[in-house]
Amino acid sequence: AQSVTQLGSHVSVSEGALVLLRCNYSSSVPPYLFWYVQYPNQGLQLLLKYTTGATLVKGINGFEAEFKKSETSFHLTKPSAHMSDAAEYFCAVSDWMDSSYKLIFGSGTRLLVRP
Amino acid sequence: EAQVTQNPRYLITVTGKKLTVTCSQNMNHEYMSWYRQDPGLGLRQIYYSMNVEVTDKGDVPEGYKVSRKEKRNFPLILESPSPNQTSLYFCASSFPTGRGTDTQYFGPGTRLTVL
Numbered sequence: 001a002q003s004v005t006q007l008g009s010h011v012s013v014s015e016g017a018l019v020l021l022r023c024n025y026s027s028s029v030p031p032y033l034f035w036y037v038q039y040p041n042q043g044l045q046l047l048l049k050y051t052t053g054a055t056l057v058k059g060i061n062g063f064e065a066e067f068k069k070s071e072t073s074f075h076l077t078k079p080s081a082h083m084s085d086a087a088e089y090f091c092a093v094s095d096w097m098d099s100s101y102k103l104i105f106g107s108g109t110r111l112l113v114r115p
Numbered sequence: 116e117a118q119v120t121q122n123p124r125y126l127i128t129v130t131g132k133k134l135t136v137t138c139s140q141n142m143n144h145e146y147m148s149w150y151r152q153d154p155g156l157g158l159r160q161i162y163y164s165m166n167v168e169v170t171d172k173g174d175v176p177e178g179y180k181v182s183r184k185e186k187r188n189f190p191l192i193l194e195s196p197s198p199n200q201t202s203l204y205f206c207a208s209s210f211p212t213g214r215g216t217d218t219q220y221f222g223p224g225t226r227l228t229v230l
Contacts, residue, residue, distance in 0.1 A: 009155070032215050043119070043205060043221035044158075051216040090157060096215030099165065101146060102173060103219060105157035 002027045002093045006106035014114045019078040021109045023065075023091030026072065032094035033074045034103065035065055039087045047089075050074065061085070086113045117142045119222035121206050127228045128196055136191045136225050138206030146211045147189040148219070151175065152203040161204075164189055165211065196229040203227075 007022040025031055032051050036044040048059025055067040061084075065076045074091060088110045092103040119140045128134055140147065148163040150173075160173030164183040178200055180192040189208075193200060204225045209217035 004157075034218075036221075041223075043223045044207075045221070046218050049216070049218065051214075094215035094217075100163070100171060101165070101211060101215060101217070102148065102160040102163060103158070105150075105159075107155050107157045 002031070002095045002104050004091050004093050004104055004106035006089075006091050006109050008109055009107065010110045010112065012112040012114060013081045015083055016080050019063075019076070019081045019085065019111065021076040021089050021091075021111065023074045023076065023106060024072050025074060025091075025093045027093055033065075033067060034092040034094070035059065035063070035074075035076050036090045036092060036105075037087050038090065038108075044090065047076070081111075081113050083113050083115065086111055117220070119206055119208055119220050121204075121222040121225050123225060124223060125226050127230065129230050130197055131195050134193050134196060134227075136193075136204060136206075136227070138189045138191065138222060139187050140189075140206075140208040140220070141187065142208060142210070142220065143186065144208035144210050144220070145186065146217065146219075147183065147206065147208045148173070149179070149181065149189070149191050150205045150207065152205060152224075158205065161191070193227075196227075198229050201227060201229045 003026045034049045035047040050067045058064045091106040149161040150158040162181040164170045206222040207219040209219045
């Protein structure tokens with residue numbers, strides 16, 4: 001069965017610093033991987049996803065993630081943090097069959113950005 | 116504007132009092148799903164629907180019911196709410212690719228407190 005582990009429930013960075021949020025997955029089949037962001041009092045919004053092809057995926061707001069099969073990882077990065085990036089971030093893997101579909105989420109990482 | 120709407124956004128109720136949380140999407144999506152979000156656990160799927168009149172259990176279905184009589188609506192019903200159903204609930208929808216690569220679109224969430 002698929003699963004997702006996010007290391008660090010809270011990550012704090014200074015404005016302008018590198019953002020690195022870690023995600024490792026377990027999957028018995030080639031995975032489809034997602035990063036979602038949740039701003040305060042809002043629903044989840046897709047940042048980026050990996051399905052097939054290029055392993056470096058670019059998303060919205062300057063975020064990107066690299067799929068590394070050998071490390072079973074899909075870490076999210078952004079070169080320079082902005083105050084508006086403060087939110088909770090969820091990594092997810094797709095679990096699907098012919099008659100069922102769901103996202104399996106990690107426990108989330110709350111990103112704090114210090115001025 | 117393409118969106119998933121949920122009502123109510125906030126609800127405080129008492130044990131045993133039946134309630135319904137509505138979910139509606141205007142994107143003509145076939146797939147809809149309910150998740151609950153609890154601290155440290157991420158989001159977990161409650162029920163999902165691949166199409167009208169087709170629903171199935173997710174990972175945590177106990178104490179919940181759903182119906183899918185029309186494509187746009189997917190209400191979540193708690194027949195006899197209990198305090199352990201206090202949570203943040205999200206409805207999501209997508210146009211299924213049949214390969215698990217769908218982007219799910221989330222509603223703004225419903226924060227439910229059961230006393």
